[in-house]
Amino acid sequence: MSTGPGGPDSPAEAHSPPSSSTAVSNPSASHCLRIPVIVRESDRPRVLRAEYAEQPSPGGRNRRRISRGLPGSPVPRGDRKVKRRAWLLIGLWIAVLAALTPWAGSLDDVKSDKETDYLPASAQSTMVAELEALLPGGTSNVFIVVYERDSGLTDADKATATQQFDTLTAAYGNGAGPDRPLASADGKALMYPVLVDQSHGEAAEYIEDFRSRLTEHPDGLSVQVTGPGGLQADFEGAFEGIDEQLLLATVLVVAVILLLTYRSPLLWLIPLISVAGANIASMAAVYGLVKAFDITVNDQSAAVLTILVFGVGTDYALLIVARYREELHHHSNVGTAMLAALRNSVPAIAASAATVSIGLLCLLAADMNNAAGMGPVGAAGIVCTLAVMVTLFPALLVVCGRWIFWPRIPRVDTVAIAHTGVWDRVGATIARRPIAAAASSIVVLGLLTLGLLGNTAALSRADQFVRTPESVAGQAVLTEHFPERAGTPLTVMARNESRDAVLRAIEADPGIGAAELGRTGPEFGEITAIPVDPADSAGEHATIERLRTGLAQVAPGTVVGGPSAAELDIAEASSRDRTVVLPLVLLVVTAVLGLLLRSLAAPIGLVLTVVLSFGSALGASIFLFEHVFAFNGLDPGLVLLAFLFLVALGVDYNIFLMSRAREEALQAGTRAGILRSLSVTGGVITSAGIVLAATFAVLVTLPLVSLAQIGFTVAFGVLLDTLLVRSILVPALTLLAGDRVWWPSALSRRAAQPPEPVEPAPEPARI
Numbered sequence: 043m044s045t046g047p048g049g050p051d052s053p054a055e056a057h058s059p060p061s062s063s064t065a066v067s068n069p070s071a072s073h074c075l076r077i078p079v080i081v082r083e084s085d086r087p088r089v090l091r092a093e094y095a096e097q098p099s100p101g102g103r104n105r106r107r108i109s110r111g112l113p114g115s116p117v118p119r120g121d122r123k124v125k126r127r128a129w130l131l132i133g134l135w136i137a138v139l140a141a142l143t144p145w146a147g148s149l150d151d152v153k154s155d156k157e158t159d160y161l162p163a164s165a166q167s168t169m170v171a172e173l174e175a176l177l178p179g180g181t182s183n184v185f186i187v188v189y190e191r192d193s194g195l196t197d198a199d200k201a202t203a204t205q206q207f208d209t210l211t212a213a214y215g216n217g218a219g220p221d222r223p224l225a226s227a228d229g230k231a232l233m234y235p236v237l238v239d240q241s242h243g244e245a246a247e248y249i250e251d252f253r254s255r256l257t258e259h260p261d262g263l264s265v266q267v268t269g270p271g272g273l274q275a276d277f278e279g280a281f282e283g284i285d286e287q288l289l290l291a292t293v294l295v296v297a298v299i300l301l302l303t304y305r306s307p308l309l310w311l312i313p314l315i316s317v318a319g320a321n322i323a324s325m326a327a328v329y330g331l332v333k334a335f336d337i338t339v340n341d342q343s344a345a346v347l348t349i350l351v352f353g354v355g356t357d358y359a360l361l362i363v364a365r366y367r368e369e370l371h372h373h374s375n376v377g378t379a380m381l382a383a384l385r386n387s388v389p390a391i392a393a394s395a396a397t398v399s400i401g402l403l404c405l406l407a408a409d410m411n412n413a414a415g416m417g418p419v420g421a422a423g424i425v426c427t428l429a430v431m432v433t434l435f436p437a438l439l440v441v442c443g444r445w446i447f448w449p450r451i452p453r454v455d456t457v458a459i460a461h462t463g464v465w466d467r468v469g470a471t472i473a474r475r476p477i478a479a480a481a482s483s484i485v486v487l488g489l490l491t492l493g494l495l496g497n498t499a500a501l502s503r504a505d506q507f508v509r510t511p512e513s514v515a516g517q518a519v520l521t522e523h524f525p526e527r528a529g530t531p532l533t534v535m536a537r538n539e540s541r542d543a544v545l546r547a548i549e550a551d552p553g554i555g556a557a558e559l560g561r562t563g564p565e566f567g568e569i570t571a572i573p574v575d576p577a578d579s580a581g582e583h584a585t586i587e588r589l590r591t592g593l594a595q596v597a598p599g600t601v602v603g604g605p606s607a608a609e610l611d612i613a614e615a616s617s618r619d620r621t622v623v624l625p626l627v628l629l630v631v632t633a634v635l636g637l638l639l640r641s642l643a644a645p646i647g648l649v650l651t652v653v654l655s656f657g658s659a660l661g662a663s664i665f666l667f668e669h670v671f672a673f674n675g676l677d678p679g680l681v682l683l684a685f686l687f688l689v690a691l692g693v694d695y696n697i698f699l700m701s702r703a704r705e706e707a708l709q710a711g712t713r714a715g716i717l718r719s720l721s722v723t724g725g726v727i728t729s730a731g732i733v734l735a736a737t738f739a740v741l742v743t744l745p746l747v748s749l750a751q752i753g754f755t756v757a758f759g760v761l762l763d764t765l766l767v768r769s770i771l772v773p774a775l776t777l778l779a780g781d782r783v784w785w786p787s788a789l790s791r792r793a794a795q796p797p798e799p800v801e802p803a804p805e806p807a808r809i
Contacts, residue, residue: 124377128437135434139322146325150285152332155278155340160412165611166590170603173535177561177568179216179239184531185252186269189232190519191262195225198260203232206265209255214238214248218560218570224524231523235531238271246282249275253512268516270530270605273503276511280745281341288345291740292352293318299733303360309446313359316435321351323426328419338415345741345749346416346683351423353737354398357730358431361698362387364726366439370452376443380436388432390701394694395428397634401690404627405682408619410612413679465724469717472774480774483766487654490762493661497668500613501675501747502578503605508745521576526555529573529582532604533560534589540597541567547596553585573606583610616678624685628653631693639700643785647775648700652692655767656685659759667751677748684752688759691734695727695768703776704784712783716776724769731764 161168174181187210189195189203203223211219216239223234242248249272256265293314300310324347331337365387369379402424405417444451472479504514521528536544541559548557548571560568571589575581586607593600628649635645660681667673702723707715738760741753776783784790 124375124380125441128377128440131433131437132441135319135430135437139319142323142326145329146322149325149329149332149339149344152329153339153341153344155281155342156274159338159340160410161608161611162409162411162615164409165608165615166601167603167608167611169601170533170535170607173563173566173601174533174568174603175240176566177563179241179561181240182216182218182237183245183271183274184269185214185236185238185267185271186516186520187234187236187256188266188268188516188519188523189223189259190230190264190266190523192230193262194229195232195263196260199263200225200232202259202263203234206256206259207234210236210252213255214242214252216561226523228523231519233520233524233527235269244278245271245275246278249279264519266512266516266519268513268520272513272516273605276513277503277506277746280507280511284341284345284744285348288348288740288744289321291743292348292737295736295740296352296356296733299729299736300356303729304363304447305450306447308442308448309363312438312442312446313356313363313435316359316430316438317352317355317427319434320355320423320427320430321348323430324351324423327422327426331418331422335418337418338411339419340412340415342746342749342752343412343416343419345744346752347419347423349737349741349753350420351427353734354395354424355427355431356733356737358391358427359435360726360730360733361391362431362436363439366436367447367452370444370447371454374454376440380440384432384436390698391432392428393634393638393701394697395424397631397638397697398690398694399424400630400634401627401686401693404623404630405686407626408623408682409615410619410679413616413619413623413682416683463721463725465721468724468769469720469773472720472770473713473717473777476774476777479770480778483771483774484654486766487658487762487771490658491654491661493663493665494657496661496664497675498664499675500609501673501677503609504577505674506677506747508747508750517577526574527572528576529555529579529585530577530604530606532571532573532586532589532602532607534569534571534593534600534602535566536569536593536597536600537565538562538567540600541569544593544597544600545569547593548589551585551589551592553581553588577606578609582606586610612678616682620682623682627686627689631689635693635697638697639704639784640787641784641790643779643790644700644776644783647779647783648693648696648772649689651767651771651775652689652696652763655692655763656688656759659688659755659762660684662762663751663755663758666754671750673747673751677751679748680751680755684755684759687738687756688763691756691760692763692767695731695764696772698723698727699768699772700776704789707781707784707789712779712781712789713777716773720769720773727768728764731760731768735760735764 163169171181187203187206189199191199200223207223214236216237218237219235223232225232238245238248249267253267256267259265296317297310297314300313301307304310325344328339328344328347332339362383366380366383369382370376373379373382399421402417402420405413405420408414408417439446444453504517507514534544534548541562545557545559548554548569553573553575555572555574557569557571560570562568573582573585575585583606586602587610590602593602632645632649635648636642639645663684664676667676699719703712703716703719705715706718709715710718735757738753739757741749742757744750744753781790
């Protein structure tokens with residue numbers, strides 16, 4: 043007598059009783075065991091049904107061997123062996139992460155946010171900083187203290203300013219600068235600079251004590267600390283506690299999305315724990331790179347590293363879990379199910395990681411040190427995340443077993459009904475009118491690119507803050523009452539024998555309000571010049587360029603630096619980097635796609651769609667930055683970094699879509715292949731895109747405009763690429779191109795006819 047796996051009333055049997063048309067029988071067998079077999083209905087290709095095939099079991103000897111892997115039966119020996127190995131792997135990772143934690147914690151010690159650290163060695167600002175370090179007292183920071191009373195300064199105000207001037211210059215001054223506060227022509231303000239040498243450390247380390255010496259003053263008198271030193275201190279202070287804030291916000295966002303995706307109170311913890319381990323490994327790897335190769339790491343690149351690891355790591359987890367859940371319906375052994383899941387998901391994940399990493403490494407061609415440093419920082423994060431998510435993460439899932447999916451536990455005797463879903467309907471709609479789908483997508487993307495006509499001016503240092511700090515407010519007061527000293531002080535380094543001639547040339551320039559000799563070193567001496575134009579204005583930049591050209595003729599070897607000069611150098615280096623790196627990224631990504639898809643037509647088409655998506659995302663972002671966020675320009679590094687992330691990550695999702703489409707096209711033709719690929723990958727890739735966009739959006743909550751702009755642009759671009767380009771435009775263009783999309787491979791010349799076989803199992807969401 044035959045019995046089902048769960049008895050006569052088992053769910054599988056109730057779902058679909060045995061049918062003579064599909065059962066495989068063996069009349070000669072004395073015992074038969076009925077096991078569920080999943081087949082595809084020929085008239086409804088996405089609806090599955092369970093039927094039973096009778097397998098011979100002579101003498102009943104095989105009954106226990108087959109049923110032992112079914113739910114409710116003892117754990118198979120193979121399962122226990124796999125779990126033991128998983129525990130060993132987990133133990134190994136715990137030991138490795140414990141050893142790496144001190145390195146990860148030391149990453150803060152090697153970060154630098156100095157403007158001159160961003161620049162190439164050939165920039166004049168960098169040369170000035172290096173020469174200034176050789177002067178007595180080393181590199182100096184210029185702080186400007188400004189006093190203001192709208193009704194005019196009183197004698198008490200002036201006495202307070204004089205007393206505080208003496209206190210600050212005695213505590214921090216290096217002996218240079220005026221010997222008393224300077225009064226404004228309107229009698230409403232006083233100011234004086236304080237030059238602080240490097241023996242006091244970084245500006246952020248002593249700014250609190252510096253400002254605390256100015257807290258006592260008459261009512262109605264405002265006192266503010268500004269100047270390059272004050273601005274730098276406020277900039278570094280904006281990063282205070284940013285790592286903890288960013289990590290907490292990212293973890294919360296990822297946890298919420300995983301809870302909504304899995305609808306399980308337990309499963310979301312496994313990806314989160316694994317990604318946290320990947321974050322530790324990534325930070326330690328970056329610390330090692332800094333020590334070994336002296337790459338530049340700042341708070342911006344460290345923040346992007348955290349976002350990238352959590353976003354990409356969660357994406358990998360979603361892809362692996364989607365495949366693992368499907369395999370659990372076909373394998374009683376969770377280890378076997380996981381191995382099958384990894385065999386079918388890791389190649390695409392590894393290809394994705396390779397594409398993103400190689401794209402990031404293109405930044406090594408950049409002149410800007412912070413951009414060049416971002417390349418290996420990001421690549422290290424991707425590699426470490428890949429290593430953790432394809433080893434530690436699967437091991438954790440295996441040792442937890444099926445119950446981790448509670449309450450939606452996948453069972454071997456439970457039929458996975460792959461009913462027609464939203465992505466089938468999307469594919470059917472696109473297939474009916476591919477031209478309309480492609481055209482409408484291109485029109486939408488084209489309209490968004492119109493935002494590129496908006497304000498694309500470079501963001502000044504004063505506009506880098508989401509909330510106005512004291513240094514920016516003080517600079518506005520200085521500009522109002524001391525227009526001749528509105529510019530940021532420039533530092534000119536000239537050879538000692540030509541300093542007097544250089545000083546005369548500087549004083550003769552119409553863009554300079556004041557100039558004076560400073561410290562003298564063994565070969566070079568310092569000259570401080572104050573431009574008359576506001577800081578970071580076009581007039582100030584024109585003065586700097588004019589000085590550099592003229593002084594090179596007066597005294598060859600003279601260099602002009604300072605914060606405003608550094609901003610000008612950053613703009614020039616960033617422009618050069620865009621010209622070099624952007625084409626390099628496109629070339630490399632296209633080549634990698636060509637190797638993966640064994641085609642030229644598909645990679646070129648995919649890259650063009652991603653570039654269009656980038657232009658649309660940047661255009662929309664520029665429009666919103668100007669009219670909604672009220673930002674006064676773009677961070678100089680935004681275009682380069684946003685392009686890199688959106689092209690690499692946009693192609694990333696297209697790899698998952700098109701690699702599956704090619705696999706399906708080999709069997710059923712390109713039309714059926716792309717529709718099938720969209721159907722089975724649509725849900726998981728969309729979830730992955732939402733996760734990545736949400737993690738980058740966390741950067742918008744931070745107090746610096748540069749991070750907010752990168753976060754918003756990448757988040758918007760990822761959503762645009764996920765929901766429009768990858769979901770509609772690419773499938774529509776593939777349908778229109780047909781087999782030609784695989785040119786010049788043999789697949790492009792094959793007229794494949796979709797077969798209609800009866801499949802033994804449902805196609806899982808293999809990526």
